[in-house]
Amino acid sequence: MWRIIFLLGFLLIIKCENVYEQDIYWRDYKKIIPEDAVPVGYGLYVGQRLVNGVLIPGTLNPKAGKFTTEHNGKMEAIDDVKIMCSQEPFRFQWEYVNFYENDLPENLILRLVEAGPQNNTTNLPWYIGRAFHQNELRIGKVDIFNVKSLLIWNNDGTFHRDYKFEILTDINKIVNNNIHADTSSDIQVIKNELSNKKNSFILSIAAELDLLSEEDKDLVKTSIWRLINEVKRAEHLMINSNPI
Structure with missing residues (x-):
């Protein structure tokens, strides 16, 4: 009997992935900012929530006690929110992009931070962007493949597309297969x-x-x-x- 219990426990250990050993991971937000949360400025953090079966990034504002994102307009939530974390917060940087003039940094896509799939039928991911809109910093989802813009919200609840914004990148990502790790x-x-x-x-x-x-x-x-x-x-x- 004990041999069976030990075997089951061993199988669970080797099958369970330790999320905190990943470069970037999402922790359940329990109304307290964890020490390894990645700040993005102005007291804000990158949040993530499952909406209609799709993970969507957005703005997590601890002072306001809510998560806000764009999903067919402005969407707010309090529960079931995750917060982006990393053991290396200095690995991230915001890079300016201008989709109006197609002014993009070289090999940008190779170092972007993904934040979940856009839907259940394609492998296209959402990325994370930020921009000042209506006198506040807003973090939202970025589609670089189709609408090529940052999707955030207006104060009246409607959605807004921004074509000039900053996008989150990971400077530790290898931008070429021939680049060495050291x-x-x-x-x-x-x-x-x-x-x-x-x-x-x-x-x-x-x-x-x-x-x-x-x-x-x-x-x-x-x-x-x-x-x-x-x-x-x-x-x-x-x-x-x-x-x-």
Whole structure:
């Protein structure tokens, strides 16, 4: 009997995924902001809720005690809300996009943060965007495939599309399959690329970068993002270890 119980317990352990070991995870919001929640500015957080069988991101405002998103207009909820969390809050950054002029950062889609499928029949995901609208910051769902806009709401309850906004990205995401996971390896690859010029750097940094392939330009950007992330993390640790 005990052998059967032990076996069942073991199977449950190996089948259950530890969500908190993921890079990004969603925790049930219990009216208290968890320590690993990712802030997005102005006291707001990214929330998520199941609406008609579809997960939709939106604005979680702890002071107001509610979750607001766009779903056929303005939709508010209090219960059954999740909050976006991560052990590395400094890995995220907001990048400006302009769908009016198709002004998008290079390889943007490779580092976007997904927030659930748009519906039950396609694999197209919602992404997370933010914009100031009607004198407040609003976080909403982004469709970059069809309507190519941020979907938020108006004060009168109707929906609003914004084509110029910021979209949430993960700077730790590998933007090219050939990019190595270790920063030192990234830098070595860049050095090897530039060393084709007989190991001499005769131009400015900007000019040297212009000579790189698009693949290696992405590699440089990823390395810089990782270094910035490490600096921010170090500063954060120093501040917490030396409280005023």
